[in-house]
Amino acid sequence: MCSDTTIKDDWPGYSLDLFNYPAHYCGDLDCVIIPHGVIMDRTERLARNIMDDLGDHDIVVLCVLKGGYQFCADLVERIKALSRNSSHTIPMRVHFIRLRSYLNDQSTKDLHILGAEDLSFLAGKNVLIVEGIVGTGKTMETLLKHVQAFRPKMIKVAGLLVKRVQHSLACVPDYVGFEIPDRFVVGYALDYNEYFRDLNHICVISESGKKKYKV
Ligand code: HPA
Ligand code: MG
Secondary structure (H helix, E strand, O other): OOOOOOOOOOOEEEEEHOOOOOOHHHEEEEEEEEEOOOOOHHHHHHHHHHHHHHEEEEEEEEEEOOHHHHHHHHHHHHHHHHHHHHOOOOOOOEEEEEEEEEEEEEEEEEEEEEOOOOOOOOOEEEEEEEEEOOOHHHHHHHHHHHHHHHHOOHHHHHHEEOOOOOOOOOOOEEEEEEEEEOOEEEEEOOOOOOOOOOOOOOEOOHHHHHHHOOO
């Protein structure tokens, strides 16, 4: 039975030869793990689930930069489309915050939050936090605590990807695009030291790719 969006550990992915991708990344990737079209189709469905839950009240979307920008942009587009085609529409704001915790492929302890100093406009609103990937869940846990202090009506988290890590996640998103194996992935705005954001598909980085762009 196929009843969830879990990508199994033994899933080899698609060969890069089957898709178009920028030639400057030739040799830097192992496989395509989620093609761009599949991401878009899944995003459309998440938008519907989100509107069913949050569509009763003004929404503030909190986009977590940089890795969440593409998912957020596409998700907001889908939500707008639903809103356009419905007699029942709700105002939506989009706000950007920036978090940084990764160096190479490792999560570092210190988390920097930028653009989150005064979030008092969140009071009484339905807040949707949008993340590209939830790795350990610690980033999200810290952010949730920060946002809760501004007393929104409701907070939901949408994560395109959630990693299947050994320790249980500190925080699991309410809306998950795909659960993926614990491998370092790039593309669709997810980076490795700022590279690969200009790749449409979600791919697994190769060992030589890691070496090439190491800082
Ligand atoms: N790729 C890019 N950014 C990340 C990842 C990943 O696999 N995990 C946590 N941040
Ligand atoms: Mg990053």
